[in-house]
Structures are given as structure tokens and as C-alpha cells.
Amino acid sequence: MSDLLAARAQMGTSLAFHIIFSALGVGLPLLFCIAEGLALKTKNRDWMLLTRRWSKGAAILFAIGAVSGTILSFELGLLWPTFMDFGGGVIGYPFMLEGFAFFLEAIFLGLYLYGWNRLSPRAHWLCSFPVWISALVSAWFVVSANAWMNTPTGFVLKNGRPVDIDPIQAMLNPSTPYETIHMMLACYVATGFAVAAVYAWGILRGKRDNYHRKGLMIGMLMAVIATPLQIISGDFNARFLSDAQPTKFAAMEAVFHSGNGLPITIGGLVDPDNRTVHYGIELPKLLSVLAKGDPNAPLKGLDQFAPSDWPNIPLVHLSFDVMVGCGFFGLLVAAVFWISTAIKRRIPLNRVLLWGVVIAGPLAFLAIETGWMVTELGRQPWTIVGFLRTADAATPAPWVTISFLVFSLVYILLAVALIGLLLWVARSPMPQVGMPGQEQPVEKAGV
Template sequence: MLLPDALLAVAEPDGLLPARQQMALSLGWHIVLACFGVAFPAIIFTMHLIGLRRRDDDALVLAQRWAKVSAVLFAIGAVSGTVLSFEMGLLWPGLMGTFGDVLGLPFAFEGLAFFLEAIFLGIYLYGWGRMPPRQHLLMVLPMAVTGVVGTYCVIAVNAWMNVPVGFDLVDGEVVDVQPWAVLFNPAAFWQFAHMWLAAYMVAGFSVAAVYAVGMLRGRRDRRHRLGFHVAFAFASVSAVLQPVVGHLLGGRLAEWQPAKLAAFELATETESPSPLRLGGFLVDGEVRWALDIPYLGSIIARNSFTEPVRGLEEFSTVPPVNITHWAFQVMVAIGTLLALAVAAYWLARWRGRDLLDHRWFLRFVATTGVLSIVAVEAGWVATEVGRQPWIVYGVMRTPEAAGDNPGLWWLLGATTVVYTLMTIGAVVVLRSMARRWRAGEHDLPSPYAPGRQETSR
């Protein structure tokens, strides 16, 4: 069996490993905040709409508080997003130097969407008590739309890296660029749909988990139950739809990236029909400690009882198999668990049982925010590691995109420190806000507001 191409390389640029580590840190950290930027505005809009239609003060209070939380997360996400923008050229000069004209349009639209989202978030926060109620509510919609548009543009770039289109390569030069073909490449819609649902799972389950913890601590008032149900409803719909979209996306891998599919399935040989392989590791070219379920690999991956999953033996270059396989299986396992859990909750509720009265269920929900984040991270590991050794599939290898600057290790260290401090700052600010809200403070006071200096003398 052939070894991964990275092992066969004679020499790698000094900047390759730090660039990979830096990108993994930045993307892995930023993607969590991006999920809230995509999904939280729609959840806030729903809660605000409930408050207006039902004249529900609890719903309006929750919408206002969630908006303030969203502002904190948006501010931190703006920093990490800006870092990522600079990193693309700094870490991957070969990629951006060659394909900058190809990727310019999606990145330009993403930047515009980001600024518009920030503007309308500011208007919405300032508009409480200053704008007509329905007009104020409508300020959330541009936030939701721009968040989706910006995310689509970024996902379209990643999808293009998996299925490159919209250009010709002549003597190493990119010519005849078709920007719209890049933006709407064949993989863009399905990758975006997969990530869009994942964002609602992260935001929905994370918010629901906060209220589940509150109920475990005895705070079972109506506001906690309302906050839980709205967030959990969004998470439930996305959790049930996600396996369907994931299956439709995965069914195209046999055409787009068959080596990645082989790594997902841990298929060393082409078998007809192919089994579904649960667990296991590839050790010295042999699969060990795996559970094989006959036929199911062909059914799930190829929508057929007989069509085989091409084995790794057929490819001259393959990704790091064990990492790709296990990242994929962790994502699928968590997604399946969450889908079954929400189905059980709503079925029990339909039959007149409220699982919120059971502490074991609340304990499980308290873990769902973390579980959904782990699933998203695992999904991105499967996507990115599974594409290796290519940064642009079939066109440019990852070492060709990296620079020869060992000083990037210092950048990685500095970024780690900055992200750690931002994480600590976010936790401190959000916990302080929650503590004051529980104490009954609606408008968080400023220590230097007008009038305070006089009264303090």
C-alpha cells in the first residue's frame, strides 16, 4: 500500500508546519464564534417576535440579553476574523500569490457582509426603547442575512479548494478567471448547508445548555424554560436535518475526492459491496480493531447495494488515514446521538411527559453545547486533513503553498497568547453579565456615567 504523500516528500519548507498549526488554531477557535454569528440572530429574532406578538416581557428581556451576549461574541470574533484575513497571505503565500485573483470576489463579499452585520447589530442594541417596536425587530433580519452571506462566501472558498473550478492554468499561470463560477462551485451549496445546520446546532445547544445548568441549580422559573425551549427548538430542527444533508454531501465524495472517502470508510481495498467500518486503525497497511457491518458502506456512501467504495490501494496519494477516519466517525457519532436525543425529547413531550423534570436529562443537555462544538471541530479536521496532501485538490500541494519562514513559530506563540487572553476575557465578561442579571439588574451600570462623579464626592 502507498504511504501518505507527506511521508514521501523529500523536503518541506520551514514555514509549513507552523503555518499548519497556526491555521488549525485560528480556524478551530474562530469557527465557534462564527457559528453564533450565523445562527444567533435568527434565534434572537424569534424570541423578540414572541415578545411582541404575545406581549411577553420575559421574551423581550431574553431577546435583549441575548443581543448583548451576541455583541460580546461578535467583538471577539471580529478580532479572530481579522487575524485570519492577514494569515491567508502570510501563511500561504504560494496559494494567494497564484490564486489571489480567483479568490478575491468571495473574500470581498465576506468583508462587506461582516461590516453590514456589525452596523445592524449596533442599531439593534441601541434601538431598545428608541425605535418603534416592529421597526426595531426588523433590524435583526439584516444581521441574520449578512451572517449567512458572509459564511457562504467563506465556505465557497473552502469548497473551491475541494472542487477547483473557474480558471485555467497555463505554464503555471492562472488565466481566464471566472469569479462567479468560483463563488457557485459544485460543492459550495452542500458544504454551506452542512455548516449552516452545524452553526444552529452549536448556538442552539449551547444556549439550551446554559438554561439546563440553571434549572439543575434550582432556577426553574418561566424565563429559564422559555429560553431553553426556543434555543432547543432551533437545535432540534438542525440536528434532525443534519444527517440528511451530511449524507447528500458525502454521497458526492466518490466523484469529487474518492481518496478522502476511502479514508473516511477505512477502505484499504475495493470491495463490492463495501462494509461499513466502525472504529479501527490502519496499522502497517492493515485494518485492526474495527467492526465491519456488511453492505452498509455501499448503501450509505454510494446509495447502492453493490457499488464499491474505492480502496486506498488505488490512489498514489492518500491523506493521513487514521486522523481522517476518526475525525469523521466522531462527527457522525455525536451528530447521531444529538439527533436521537432531540427526537426522544419531543416524542416524550408529545406523549405528555416533560423530560425537563428529570435531572438526568438536564445533565445530558448541559453537555450538548460542548458535544456540538466537538462535532464541528471534528468535521473540519475530517474535511481539511482528508484533502491532504492538496491545498487545492489536484492542482496545488500544501507544501507548494507554504513559505520558507521559520519565524512563523513566534507568530503561533503570540496568537496562542492572544486567543487565550480573549477566551478568558470573554468568560469573565459573560459570567459578570449573567451574575448581574440574576441579581435583577437589567441595564448594566457604568462606573463613570454622568452624575456618578458628583454623587461619589
């Protein structure tokens, strides 16, 4: 393995691991905020039980996510020193603000977790608002920095160095609204389906109590609201990419040849050498319709760009198709679930549908992972588009392959610790809860 490939593999592994905690760290606080609000309003014990379970899980995810996020911050300096030297002064501002948001989230999460017997019910519930808002703001700041790498603004290049830096303009670069909204909605989609999958699995195992039904319902409610919005935001994002990053857009759709009225190609085996796609399903003129709103609109293909500027087209196209496929599968499951609920006026317990919910849980995270692969791999061979190539941004140090193996082991250990802790929480006795400050021990219950 070359040092460049090892550096990319290590960063990719770190991001793939960390993004799971980031997504759940954004989505879970909103869920336990809603659940506790329902508990206070309805005085229903099941809502409070869900709140307690989810807040414990969020605390574990927050801790593991903080560790993996710290590793990522070190890796930026160790693996990509040229990138940090060039772009650190431009995008340091959103990272600084993300740090403030992170500490605000940590403070109120601590108040929330240790305030059950010390705060009034209303004060305790209000502490959850800064938690989920800070988590959402943190995600916005981090993704805005990534957006800048795709459409860099806010500086003037002079003698190979960025000068006249405007950090606000850099943070509000053209890609920011599209990437940030798309990612924030992805967090809610993945969290909703993940939570619903847990309780659907419990129901399939015979636990048909109100606790599991409410957990399934609120997870699917978040999913059915966020998923169509996510798909719409993805459509806006793709339209933007067709103009702002035409190379990435062409790789996503495996468009080798420019032309008018181009089709969408679903699946297939991409052959970059012969510039074609074998066995793909073509939908005539639909790509021009989706990108420009005109069935005969011209679009740029990869033939407009030097092959040295092409990303890994087969992997980008496959990742894009997987992301879209997972998204539409989730939308189908959520739609059928709520249509069935409306018709029967109760939560559906059909085993096929419940299995669909269980499958949608991991597929939602697969969509996030492949979506980030599209974003990151589609930008290649650039780290900062038009200014810094990835090969020039990586460290020249010779130890990167060893570092990759060491950090991979660290992530395996973190994953084992996380799974063990979550299983411990799931199997631990459930308190006989009322409102905050009124808990009494203990009753056996499962997740």
C-alpha cells in the same frame, strides 16, 4: 517543529478558535430575532429578557470574532503567500462579498443594540432580520471559498498560472452547495444545543422558572429542526465526496482496498502501514448502500491512489467517527426531549435528560471542530486539489514557529477575555423589561 507543521498548526488553531464565534454568530441572531418576535406577539416578559441576554452575548461574540477573523486574514497572506498568489484572484470575489455582508451585519447590529430606547418595538425587531440574514450570507461566501479549494473551477491553467478567471463559476463550484448547507445547518445545531445546555444547567441548579424553561425550549426547538437536516445534508455530502474526492472519502471510512459491496467501519485502530483497521465494527455492504444506493456497488479504496497523495488516515477516520457520533447523540437527546414534551404536555425536567442536554452542548461544537478537521485534513496533501500542494503553498520564512507560539498566546488571552465578559453578562442585573423603549432598572437574575 518544522516550519510547514508550525504554519499548519497556527492556521488550524486560528480556525478552530474562530469557528466557534462564526457558528454562534450565525445562530444567535436568529434566536434573538425569534425571541423578540414572540415577545411582541405574546407580551411575555421572559421572551424579552432572553432577547436582551442573547443580544448582549452576540455583541461580545461579534467583537471577539471580528478580532480572530482579522488575524486569519493576515495569516492567509503571511503563512500561505503562494496560495494567495495562485488563488487570490480566483476566490477574492466571495471574500469581497463576505466583507460587504459583514459590514451590513455590523451596521444593523449597532442599530439593534443601541435602538432599544430609540426605535419603535416593530422597527427594533425588524433590525434583527438583516443581522441574522447577513451572518448567514457571510458564512455562505466564506465556505464557498473553502469549497473551491476542494473542487477548483472557474479558471484555466496556463504556464502554471490561472487565467480566464470566472469568479462566479469559482464561487459556485461543485462542492459549494454541499459544504455551505452542511456548515450553515451546523451553526444552528451548535447554537441550539449550546443555548439549551446553558438553561438546562440552570434548571439542574434549581432555577425552574419560566425564563429558564423558555430558554431551554427554544434552544431545543432549533436543535431538533436543524439536527436531522444536518445529518441528511451530511449524507448527501458523503455521496458527493465518493465521486468528487474519493481519496478523502476513502480516508473518512478507512477504506484501503477497492471492491464491491464494501462495509462501513465504525471506530477501530487504523494501521496505514499494513492497510487495515484493527478492532473496528464492520456493517456489511452498508458503505456501498449509503454511497451509491446499491449494496453491491463498487467503491474506490486508497489502493487506487499513490501513498504520497494520502491524507493522515487515522486522524481523518477518527475525526469523522467523532463528528457522526456527536451528531447522532444530539439527535437522540432532541428526539427524547420532544417526545417526552409531547407525552407530558410540558417541558421535561428529568435530571438524566437535562444532563444529556448539557452534554450535547459542547459535543455539538466538538462535531463542528472534527467536521472541519475531516474537510481540511482530508484534502491533504493538497491546498488546492490537483493544483497546489500544501508544502509548496507555505511561507519559506524561518520565524513561523515563534509566530505560532505568539498567536497561540493571543488566542488564550482572547478566550479568557470572552469567558470573563460572558460571565459578567450572565451575572449582571436584569432590567425590568417591557417592549423596546420601556425598560426600567433593575432586577437580579441569572442566566
